[in-house]
Amino acid sequence: PSHLDLAVIAGDGIGPEVVAEALQALHLAVRDEVRVSETHYRLGAEHYLESGEILDDATMDRLAQHQAILFGAIGGAPNDPRLAGGIIERGLLLKLRFAFDHYVNLRPSRILPGVTSPLAQPGDVDFVVVREGTEGPYVGNGGAIRVGTRHEIANEVSVNTAHGVERLVRFGFATAAARPAQKLTLVHKTNVLSHAGGLWSRTVDRIAKDYPQVAVDYLHVDAATIFMVTDPGRFDTIVTDNLFGDILTDLAAAISGGIGLAASGNINPDGAFPSMFEPVHGSAPDIAGRQLADPTAAILSAALLLEHLGHTEAAGRITTAVEADLADRGEARRSTSEIGTAIRHRITSL
Amino acid sequence: PSHLDLAVIAGDGIGPEVVAEALQALHLAVRDEVRVSETHYRLGAEHYLESGEILDDATMDRLAQHQAILFGAIGGAPNDPRLAGGIIERGLLLKLRFAFDHYVNLRPSRILPGVTSPLAQPGDVDFVVVREGTEGPYVGNGGAIRVGTRHEIANEVSVNTAHGVERLVRFGFATAAARPAQKLTLVHKTNVLSHAGGLWSRTVDRIAKDYPQVAVDYLHVDAATIFMVTDPGRFDTIVTDNLFGDILTDLAAAISGGIGLAASGNINPDGAFPSMFEPVHGSAPDIAGRQLADPTAAILSAALLLEHLGHTEAAGRITTAVEADLADRGEARRSTSEIGTAIRHRITSL
Ligand SMILES: CC(C)[C@H](C(=O)O)[C@@H](O)C(=O)O
Ligand SMILES: CC(C)[C@H](C(=O)O)[C@@H](O)C(=O)O
Numbered sequence: 001p002s003h004l005d006l007a008v009i010a011g012d013g014i015g016p017e018v019v020a021e022a023l024q025a026l027h028l029a030v031r032d033e034v035r036v037s038e039t040h041y042r043l044g045a046e047h048y049l050e051s052g053e054i055l056d057d058a059t060m061d062r063l064a065q066h067q068a069i070l071f072g073a074i075g076g077a078p079n080d081p082r083l084a085g086g087i088i089e090r091g092l093l094l095k096l097r098f099a100f101d102h103y104v105n106l107r108p109s110r111i112l113p114g115v116t117s118p119l120a121q122p123g124d125v126d127f128v129v130v131r132e133g134t135e136g137p138y139v140g141n142g143g144a145i146r147v148g149t150r151h152e153i154a155n156e157v158s159v160n161t162a163h164g165v166e167r168l169v170r171f172g173f174a175t176a177a178a179r180p181a182q183k184l185t186l187v188h189k190t191n192v193l194s195h196a197g198g199l200w201s202r203t204v205d206r207i208a209k210d211y212p213q214v215a216v217d218y219l220h221v222d223a224a225t226i227f228m229v230t231d232p233g234r235f236d237t238i239v240t241d242n243l244f245g246d247i248l249t250d251l252a253a254a255i256s257g258g259i260g261l262a263a264s265g266n267i268n269p270d271g272a273f274p275s276m277f278e279p280v281h282g283s284a285p286d287i288a289g290r291q292l293a294d295p296t297a298a299i300l301s302a303a304l305l306l307e308h309l310g311h312t313e314a315a316g317r318i319t320t321a322v323e324a325d326l327a328d329r330g331e332a333r334r335s336t337s338e339i340g341t342a343i344r345h346r347i348t349s350l
Numbered sequence: 351p352s353h354l355d356l357a358v359i360a361g362d363g364i365g366p367e368v369v370a371e372a373l374q375a376l377h378l379a380v381r382d383e384v385r386v387s388e389t390h391y392r393l394g395a396e397h398y399l400e401s402g403e404i405l406d407d408a409t410m411d412r413l414a415q416h417q418a419i420l421f422g423a424i425g426g427a428p429n430d431p432r433l434a435g436g437i438i439e440r441g442l443l444l445k446l447r448f449a450f451d452h453y454v455n456l457r458p459s460r461i462l463p464g465v466t467s468p469l470a471q472p473g474d475v476d477f478v479v480v481r482e483g484t485e486g487p488y489v490g491n492g493g494a495i496r497v498g499t500r501h502e503i504a505n506e507v508s509v510n511t512a513h514g515v516e517r518l519v520r521f522g523f524a525t526a527a528a529r530p531a532q533k534l535t536l537v538h539k540t541n542v543l544s545h546a547g548g549l550w551s552r553t554v555d556r557i558a559k560d561y562p563q564v565a566v567d568y569l570h571v572d573a574a575t576i577f578m579v580t581d582p583g584r585f586d587t588i589v590t591d592n593l594f595g596d597i598l599t600d601l602a603a604a605i606s607g608g609i610g611l612a613a614s615g616n617i618n619p620d621g622a623f624p625s626m627f628e629p630v631h632g633s634a635p636d637i638a639g640r641q642l643a644d645p646t647a648a649i650l651s652a653a654l655l656l657e658h659l660g661h662t663e664a665a666g667r668i669t670t671a672v673e674a675d676l677a678d679r680g681e682a683r684r685s686t687s688e689i690g691t692a693i694r695h696r697i698t699s700l
Contacts, residue, residue, distance in 0.1 A: 075541075078568070085548055090667025094542070118468045120578075137487075137508070140547040148552070153514040154545040154614075159486070189593070191425075191436025195492040195504040198435055202498070218428070221599035222467040223632075225575065229604040232378070243539070247597060251573035254579040282573075 003224065003341050004036045004309065007274065013283025014336075015072025021295035021340030022302040028347045029306065029314040045076030045088045045283075046238035054091035060099060064273060069096070070277035070307050071266075072298065077285055080115030086310035090140065094174040096135050097248035103164065105131035105242075106304070107249040107280060114327035115257035125256045128179070129236035130172040131245025131265055135164040136196075138242040141215070152337055157304040160196040160241070165203045171269060173211045174241035174317060183215045183236035184208075184252035187224045187244055200241065224248060253280055261326075268322075268337060277305040283311050291335035298324060299343055321346035354386045354409075354659065355414035357624065359658070362394040363405035364635025364686075365422025365681035369646035371690030372420060372652040378697045379664040381654065389416065395426030395438045395633075404441035410449060410663035414623060418655050419446070421628035422648065423615075427635055440490065447483050453514065454521050455481035455592075456654070457599040457630060464677035465607035469581055475606045477585035478529070481595025483616055485514040486546075488592040489520035510546040510591070515524075515553045521619060523561045524590035533565045533586035537574045537594055542571075546591070554589070574598060578605055603630055608688040610644030611676075613651040615658060627655040641685040646672060649693055 008023065010016040027036055041059065048054050063069065073184050074092055076083045092225060096102070111117050111125040135158075142156035176184040190197025201218065208216050219227065220242045227234055253262035253341045262280035279297030287293060302321055307315035319344045334342070358373065360366040377386055391409065398404050402482055413419065423478035424442055426433050446452070461467050461475040485508075492506035525634070526534040536554045540547025551568065558566045569577065571594045578601050590598060603612035629647030637643060650672055657665035671693045 001447075042552040084540075084551075085544040090544065126667040137506075138542055142508075142543065144545040144549065146512075147548070150512050151547055154510045154549040156487075156508040156510075156543045156546045158492075158506040158508070160504045161504075162496075162500050173460075189596075191435075192488055192593075193492065193506045194435040194440065196506045198497070199494065199502055200432075222596050225597055225601040226604040226609060229579070229601065230608075243542075246539075246542075246572050249576055250574040251579065251601070254576040258580075300697040319550075323606060333527040 001033055003033045003138045004034045004311070005067045005090060005332060006032070006036060006038045006065050007069045008040045008070060009071045010042050011072040011074040011283060012038065012046050012076060012286040014076065015283055017336045018279060018291070018293050018295040019072040020335060021343075022298035024340060025299045025318055025343055025347060026302040026306065028344055029212055029317040030311060033314065034311055037114060039338045043092055044074040045083055047127070048088060049076065049082060055090060055095055063096070064100070065275050067189050068274050068309060069276035070302060071276050073279065073281060073283035075283040075285070084246055094138060096141075097266050097274060098249040098275065100102055101124050101268045101270070101308060102276060103131045103168055104135040104265075104267040104269060105245060106265040106267055107131060107245070107252070107262065108251040109262070112323055112326045114329050115261070117255055119255045125232045126251070127238060127246070128175060129238045129240065129245055129249050129252060130168065130175055131240055132164065132168045132242045133250060134241035135160055135232035139307050145350035158193070158196055159242070160199050160240075162199065162203070162299060165199055166207070169207050169239055169296035173207055173214055177211050179236060181211055183217075185220050185235060185238050185242040186216070186218045187238055187248065188218070189221050189244070191220060195239070204239070221238075221247070221294045221297065222267045224330045228252060234255070256322055259297070260339070263297050263304055265301070267308065275305075275308055276299040277308070291337060293336050295336050295340050296326070296343075299340070312323070317350050351383055351385045354380070354384050354661070355417045356386060356388045357419045357420045358388050358390045359393050359415050360417060361397050361422040361424040361633060362389065362426055363635040364424055365394070365424065366635055367639070367641065367686045368629060368643050368645040368648035369420060370668070371686060371693075372648035373692055374690060375668055375697060376650045376652040376656065378694055379667040380661060381664070383409055383664065390519065393442055394424040395433055398438060399426065399432060404438060405445055410538050413446070414450070414556045416624050418624050418659060419626035419651060420655060421626050423629065423631060423633035425635070427631040434439040444488060444490075446626060449617050450626065451618045451620070452623075452626060453518055454615075454617040455483040455595060456615040456617055456621055457481060457602070458613065459593070459602040459606045459612070460607045462673055462676045464679050465611070467605055467607055474680060475582045477582070477588060477602070478525060478526055478591065479588045479595055479599050479602060480518065481590055482518045482592045482600060485644045486592035486597065487512055490533075500523040502509050508543070508546055510549050512553070515549055516557070519553045519557050519589055522587055523557055523564055526564045526587035527561050529586060531586035532563055534566075535585060535588050536568045537571050537588055537598065538568075538570050539592040539594070540568075541570060542605070551592070571597070575601060578602060582606070595650055611646050611648070611650070611652055615651070615654045617658065625655075625658055627651040641687060642688070643686050645686050645690050646676075649690070667697050670700060
């Protein structure tokens with residue numbers, strides 16, 4: 001059997017609960033085709049408050065040795081002043097995305113049979129957001145002067161490079177070309193952010209020439225939110241920047257069955273660094289430890305991980321099992337582990 | 351009777367059609383209490399393509415003399431290369447917002463009786479977005495080097511000042527305090543944009559002390575889009591920056607009956623410059639000139655204009671008439687002028 005050497009960052013809040021289910025599903029799904037070893041890293045807000053460490057260089061080096069990272073969720077109590085300013089998000093999650101050059105943040109959205117959305121029917125929604133992960137307003141290139149005075153000025157700089165935009169857009173076109181609908185929508189705000197918008201539009205126009213079979217269109221981000229609600233079926237492959245992608249993918253989750261089902265991959269397509277897979281949802285400290293979280297998004301993230309590493313059959317077993325579970329889910333409220341167990345039964349009997 | 355000296359910028363696409371209905375409603379609504387004079391300014395993409403002028407200083411000076419501006423919509427064909435980079439949006443609409451210091455961009459959302467939303471019932475949604483209008487990523491403080499080469503770098507700077515944030519937040523609290531629910535939600539992305547986010551959060555915390563009766567909470571912009579879909583009733587007064595406000599208000603329109611109903615005011619509360627009222631929708635060149643646009647958003651914008659200038663009764667007549675029309679609207683498709691006429695009949699018979 002081949003070997004899969006996994007790093008696991010379960011994190012805070014509901015992270016450990018949902019990751020536990022995801023790992024069990026993954027182990028079952030690979031059967032005896034893959035030998036999985038997992039190394040757990042205790043990182044997150046809780047760890048920081050105990051140790052004063054967020055993510056040191058030695059840990060980074062060790063994480064870099066694994067083939068992939070399964071990530072739960074991080075973040076403590078929203079009003080804890082010791083965690084203000086996104087210190088954990090920026091020092092841990094974003095640090096990993098940037099250091100491991102996760103320039104593709106891949107977030108598929110589908111309304112699966114059995115899932116009720118107020119806005120569309122199963123089958124109507126099937127798109128993927130290809131969100132840039134290493135540039136834009138996320139680069140931490142901001143600053144403030146005269147902080148706390150009447151003369152404070154706080155700036156945030158969105159940095160966009162030809163290198164960064166081109167590789168993301170190329171990935172977007174390759175993604176679109178491999179999908180049945182073969183349609184790519186650039187989402188930006190070119191009428192206001194004209195410099196960044198110019199770079200993004202020109203790059204899409206140029207690379208479109210290499211993909212004559214892909215239909216291309218453009219939406220301003222504000223208009224894109226309207227279509228998400230009124231006509232989500234119009235989307236196939238959305239290519240967008242880091243911040244717009246953040247906003248659109250939460251909205252996409254909301255319209256296609258909820259944030260409990262949305263999986264994502266932070267991908268380094270070159271393979272120089274391990275890619276990282278995580279549910280789109282956060283650590284939800286308010287419901288943590290009570291078996292209330294839906295582990296489906298984490299379980300589907302494990303499927304994306306397996307798929308990314310070429311374990312296509314194992315990945316398929318997880319998605320098939322999740323789809324079967326969703327189709328039968330009904331209205332009854334189940335606990336985190338009940339959902340995990342039900343999905344495992346399906347994986348076993350496949 | 352008092353006098354109302356109005357500037358009108360009908361603009362492009364459906365702008366002139368909807369503004370025509372709004373003006374007729376306004377004239378009827380003021381009865382003989384207010385003498386209205388209107389001066390039309392031909393501005394927009396069409397005017398620019400004919401004349402090469404977007405908005406010159408002499409026109410700015412003349413516009414500044416009016417008491418208020420009624421604005422339709424601007425923008426030409428989306429793919430016209432002569433209009434790329436938002437040249438009209440930035441040179442006309444944003445220029446006016448900045449030059450006339452429209453620091454409050456006020457956008458109310460309600461699901462009115464008779465309006466069907468897939469997501470909520472009439473009465474469930476009743477909030478107002480207090481969007482900053484003169485700062486943030488809209489300041490035009492970006493640039494690019496090595497444009498068109500493999501080494502292009504395009505930056506966009508979001509500028510946030512204590513002065514700008516404080517006056518907006520104060521307006522937000524005053525707005526919340528005057529509403530029955532007395533609740534203010536700051537929307538930002540403090541976990542990523544920590545400098546700007548810090549200024550916004552600290553400002554809200556400080557000014558909250560002057561409004562102990564107002565309940566305050568905070569949401570990241572991505573989470574806010576989820577609640578817009580799953581629980582829009584949780585919102586009362588949303589205070590947010592220029593870009594997040596742009597995105598959220600289109601989404602808010604989508605969930606509360608559509609962009610055809612969403613009115614807005616670009617307000618200079620100090621009164622040093624004329625405030626400007628406009629439907630949230632764009633110029634929709636694809637349906638222009640065919641009497642397909644819903645003039646309700648423009649008509650409600652005229653009501654906001656009257657309200658702002660203290661003509662409360664006249665404003666109330668318009669909203670009452672629109673509410674009555676919506677309640678009876680049914681499924682039949684009516685033309686722009688049919689809707690305008692129906693609302694005018696209601697205004698007359700009040
Ligand atoms: C936690 C936060 C920094 C993160 C982001 O903004 O990217 C999250 O919202 C996400 O979408 O993965
Ligand atoms: C046309 C555009 C510049 C404008 C904005 O982004 O503010 C519009 O979307 C709006 O919301 O009024």
